[in-house]
Amino acid sequence: MLTELTKEQQQLMLTVRDRWINLALKDNKKGIDKVLFEEGITWLYQDLLKKPKPKIVYCDSWIGCLLTIAIFKKTPKIDMSSVWASVWASVGASVGDSVWASVGASVGDSVWDSVGDSVGEHSAYNGWSNFGWVSFYDFFEEIKVLDNFKFKQYKKLIKSNAFEAYEYDNYIFAIQPPISIVKNDASRLHNPKGMAVQFKDGSGYYFINGRSVPAWVFEKAETGDITKELFISEKNSDIKGAIYEVLGQVKMMELLGAEEIDKQSIVHMNGDIEVVTLLKTKDVFAEIDNQPFAWVKMICPSTGTQYLQGVEPHHTNALEAIASLSMFKAEEYRFDLRS
Amino acid sequence: MNTIKGHQGDVQFRSLKNLPEGATKIESKPIALREHSGHMHVLTGDVQHFELNGKLYAAVGGDGARLQHVHESNFTAKCWQTTEELPVADHKSHPLPEGVYEFFIQNSYNPYAKLMEKVID
Numbered sequence: 001m002l003t004e005l006t007k008e009q010q011q012l013m014l015t016v017r018d019r020w021i022n023l024a025l026k027d028n029k030k031g032i033d034k035v036l037f038e039e040g041i042t043w044l045y046q047d048l049l050k051k052p053k054p055k056i057v058y059c060d061s062w063i064g065c066l067l068t069i070a071i072f073k074k075t076p077k078i079d080m081s082s083v084w085a086s087v088w089a090s091v092g093a094s095v096g097d098s099v100w101a102s103v104g105a106s107v108g109d110s111v112w113d114s115v116g117d118s119v120g121e122h123s124a125y126n127g128w129s130n131f132g133w134v135s136f137y138d139f140f141e142e143i144k145v146l147d148n149f150k151f152k153q154y155k156k157l158i159k160s161n162a163f164e165a166y167e168y169d170n171y172i173f174a175i176q177p178p179i180s181i182v183k184n185d186a187s188r189l190h191n192p193k194g195m196a197v198q199f200k201d202g203s204g205y206y207f208i209n210g211r212s213v214p215a216w217v218f219e220k221a222e223t224g225d226i227t228k229e230l231f232i233s234e235k236n237s238d239i240k241g242a243i244y245e246v247l248g249q250v251k252m253m254e255l256l257g258a259e260e261i262d263k264q265s266i267v268h269m270n271g272d273i274e275v276v277t278l279l280k281t282k283d284v285f286a287e288i289d290n291q292p293f294a295w296v297k298m299i300c301p302s303t304g305t306q307y308l309q310g311v312e313p314h315h316t317n318a319l320e321a322i323a324s325l326s327m328f329k330a331e332e333y334r335f336d337l338r339s
Numbered sequence: 340m341n342t343i344k345g346h347q348g349d350v351q352f353r354s355l356k357n358l359p360e361g362a363t364k365i366e367s368k369p370i371a372l373r374e375h376s377g378h379m380h381v382l383t384g385d386v387q388h389f390e391l392n393g394k395l396y397a398a399v400g401g402d403g404a405r406l407q408h409v410h411e412s413n414f415t416a417k418c419w420q421t422t423e424e425l426p427v428a429d430h431k432s433h434p435l436p437e438g439v440y441e442f443f444i445q446n447s448y449n450p451y452a453k454l455m456e457k458v459i460d
Contacts, residue, residue: 185444209452241451249447269344288450300348302430310448326351327443328344337345339408339430 002145013139020135023161024128028177032058033160040157041172048150057173061199062164065175069166126157127164127175134158176200184209192245194218208242221246228255237287249295249308256281256293262318269336272301278311278318288313296321302339343438347406348430349445350380354438355396362389362396367419370395370406370442377411378429382440384422395442399435407432 005013038056045051059065134155140146141155163177180198184190188210189197198204206213217239220226226243234240244252258279266274277297284290291313298307315321323330343354350370365388369379382388382397384404389396397404405422408430418425424432 237451241449244449244451291450293450294448300429302348309445310450312448313450325446325448327353327441328351332344335344335346335351337343337347337433339347339433 002143009143012142016135016139016142020131020138023159024131024177025181027161028181029179030161031176032162032174034058036156037160037162037174040153040160043153044157047153051169054168054170054172057171059173059175060201061203062175063203064199064201065164065166065173069173072171126167127162128177129164130158178204180204186210192248208245211238211242213239213242213246217242217246226255228257231255232285240287249310250306252293253279253281253295253308256283258282258293258295261294261316262321264318266319266333268334268338270338272335272338274298274301274338276318276322278315278321279308280313294321296325298322343435343440345406345433347380347433348408350406351443351445352406352440355441356439358389358396358398358439359391362391364388365390371444372411376428378408379411379414380406380408380430381414381418382406382435382442383419383425397440397442399437399440401437403437404435405432406435 041056042053045053057068059068137146137151138155141148141151161177163175165175166173176199178197178199180195182189182191182196186209189205189207190209191206192208194206195204196207206215206218217226220230221243226247231240231243234243247255258281260277261280262278264276266276268274278294279297280294281292284292294311294313294315295308296311296315296318298309299305300307309322309325311321311324315324317330319333320330323333326333343352345352348371367386367388369381372379382399382404385400385402386404387398387400389398403422405424407425408428409418409425410428413426422434
């Protein structure tokens with residue numbers, strides 16, 4: 001019974017995790033490895049399920065795939081019975097049993113923690129949503145705890161990098177991975193400038209800080225149709241938050257109007273003089289605890305670009321407000337080097 | 340040595356006397372990477388990178404280092420060792436002498452998230 005991982009095994013755990021993350025986030029533009037995918041499908045249908053090899057239909061996007069399936073289902077004489085349940089019964093259960101028979105729960109938990117958060121939860125389909133559990137058992141294969149032929153074959157199929165697949169008796173619809181995935185520092189899907197997930201055919205999905213956002217927010221922001229009235233009347237605070245992010249600080253301030261509260265000059269250690277201004281809206285807003293929006297305005301010494309950064313509304317002093325966004329106290333906010 | 344305090348774009352830094360206890364050595368990585376613009380702040384040269392509680396630290400050796408703002412297309416693995424200035428994206432580079440440094444990415448208050456979020460530039 002394995003009760004503890006060596007330092008080398010702990011490092012290998014991260015390597016295996018990153019290999020799977022990179023397969024999705026860096027190798028996505030290569031598309032599905034069709035040779036690997038078709039080898040895997042042949043094994044899955046002919047060897048495992050004892051069925052004829054199905055026809056494979058590659059789709060450029062999720063919506064394109066669903067539309068294609070809908071068309072097939074309306075076509076007489078096409079059998080679209082799903083095969084997934086029998087695949088899972090054959091592969092998933094046996095792999096799990098052989099690992100858990102050899103590994104203590106605490107070891108399993110620590111490995112799962114390292115991959116589960118980053119890769120996501122698995123679903124019942126072949127594709128990226130299986131990267132979590134497959135990478136988990138991949139690690140145990142690497143450290144020789146798991147040696148399961150079905151898992152090896154199944155892993156090849158998953159490594160082909162199909163984003164998702166819908167499997168039926170006679171057809172498989174495989175979705176190519178998105179060509180663009182944009183995330184924030186917290187690894188949440190996030191793109192205030194457009195789609196956070198985009199497929200080859202141009203379809204995709206908008207996210208702000210991991211929250212799905214309707215396309216109209218971006219369309220209206222692009223055409224200048226987000227008005228103060230629209231913003232104020234919007235009841236969904238997730239959408240208001242998205243508007244705040246998509247418009248950006250400058251447009252939000254222009255939209256809502258703001259007045260100058262305080263202005264201060266900072267003489268930096270290198271002799272630069274920086275003027276910072278604290279601004280607030282005259283109005284207060286119920287959804288942010290009946291507070292105004294507040295910003296501090298600064299100018300980039302390299303580009304001359306004027307920046308606005310949101311600050312907490314209680315500030316009345318521009319220097320304290322800008323320092324609150326940094327690692328420095330107000331009295332320390334003087335730099336030797338600036339660019 | 341007096342404390343050095345610097346500001347490059349949305350990255351701020353200061354020199355420290357010592358590495359904080361418990362800081363773990365990590366592979367070289369950008370201090371900040373912006374997926375929208377492809378711009379990144381990187382510390383190159385005679386430098387080892389460390390991390391503790393999500394904060395980045397660097398130990399700069401006797402050959403010095405340079406904090407650079409570059410486009411990722413102008414950066415290869417070999418660039419980690421150089422103290423020469425790479426093509427500047429927006430913000431000019433800063434040579435840093437031997438010492439220990441702490442880095443911080445400027446925040447922005449998001450009244451909806453009600454938390455301090457790192458600036459996305």
